[in-house]
Amino acid sequence: MTVSDSHVERAVSAPARPSAPRRRGAHFDDGLMGVALLAGPANVIMQLARPGVGYGVYESRVESGRVDLHPIKRARTTFTYLAVATKGSDAQRKAFRRAVNTAHAQVYSTDESPVKYHAFDKDLQLWVAACLYKGGVDVYRLFVGELDDETADQHYADGARLGTTLQVPPEMWPADRAAFDDYWQRSLDQVHIDDTLRDYLYPIAANRIRGVRLPGFVQRRAEAFALLITTGFLPQRFRDEMRLPWDDGRQRAFDRVMSVLRMANHALPSVVRQFPFNVLLKDVDRRIRTGRPLI
Template sequence: MTTDVFVAPEMSGPADTINEKGALAATDALDSRTMTPGSPEKQSLAIGKTRKRLDPLDPSFQPKEMQKVVQEAILLAGGAVAILLQVANPGVGRGVNEHSNFAYRPVDRLRTTMTYVYCMAFGSVDEKKTIIDMVHRAHAPVQGATYSANDVDLQLWVASTLYAVGLDITEKIFGKFDDAKADEIYQEYAVLATTLRVPPEMWPVDRKAFWEYWDRSIASFEISAHAISVGKDLLWNKELPLWAKINMPALRLMTAEWLPPHMRDAYGLKTSKSRKRAYKVLLGVTKTVYPQLPMFIRTYPMKFYLKDMRRRMKNMA
């Protein structure tokens, strides 16, 4: 059982502006509000503020509100956006492009990424320890002159995309959370960062601080050749199984509408009036149909990957 570097799960995503609550503004995308340039690297994300968070390896840690978000199969629809946002960070993009088997084993990458997310949300303490150890061992050889897979700034960005994208698609389909619920979800999502050696104090203290960090990051990234290469492998991958190829046109359509415009253009995606109309129809149908599906369908990927994880762990014992 292997665990991949940097890349996040297949979930939802971004493109124009986002308010302090994480709800999308009029453009239906996740881009910056302020677009204030500045490197996010090693900045203090909440100067003078700290928040005590539960140890994710404590048996009492149960991220119940995060679980309600993560369990939904619809999150897989936005995975391309999450990945493209991640590799927009130059260090992540270079690491994935130079050390990943993404182009040849896309389904395996999806499995390993989803296994990590589901395990951190639903796994036992022992299961979490096993997966975390696998991630750290997989990251150890991923080094370069300008990046390291164990760089906490890069891991913070990866975890941030998982939160932003997961919240985005959930609110697109089910509506916005009230402030109290949104705060709980945000604080629980810190587990995806802190279990990757990101110090707890680096996870922004609250949602306002998070979106300020998000704005700085989005504004500072220029899409590199490494990121573009990963994007091509992701969105035009010839190694995909048939079921995935059938869904790629819809995935590219949604990804184009959810990415920030400058990223969409850099990744070679297109938009137009007709494409926007098609996207609105697709989103409207999904918002109507998906919530009516039985829960065993909506939670099937989560149960499938956890069962697969436990089977693999048993075989390793």
């Protein structure tokens, strides 16, 4: 993974592709774009690369929230959380926090667990929030353009809500972007994906959906494309942990796909670019109003 400045690390490794030019009038509200879903599997891998998070999800007794069993529902929950934490109202954040806390109360290690964990561990929650923040910056830079200092500082301050919407106290969020860089580099020392978690995460990287099987050739091509996108969004450290190969040819293929998607994304009106996040926020209000579960 290539570091382009002292604050933000690129999503792809050298050779670095040219960053997207910044659109006139672009705002970080564009960071919640539908194209961000492409980076979702890579961000899940980053989060679960901390063993406490990885085994917390792998051994979770909350069956309905398991990404391997219910990938669509899990994706809805994750993207709704992103929308609520970054753009939701105080009422929406409080309601979502209560719902997540109810589920997290059931996520804790047992005597048989190889790693001790609890979903209310503030350090692990901070790590998850940090991964989400970095993923948002990477998507913005790739599809919108470089952030000026004022926009980057504002987004970083807003990023604290990714943790404080759960249990992370505001003072735990690194004070500024430089402090975040220090935190991130130190946290990489705690990243490790063992064989058990690697086997669990590989189908996520390849976008395999349980119970869905395409004809052989189509399945292989679909998985190869998914692996290209997922690996392209992963920092090299995480590629190595997952044992996912990367080279100049794959980098060029990833760049070509992103270039086409970037042009298509720029041509869309804002309301379409921000789908499904704008719809998910409305769905939260509907669920609160009708008493339906939020997650």
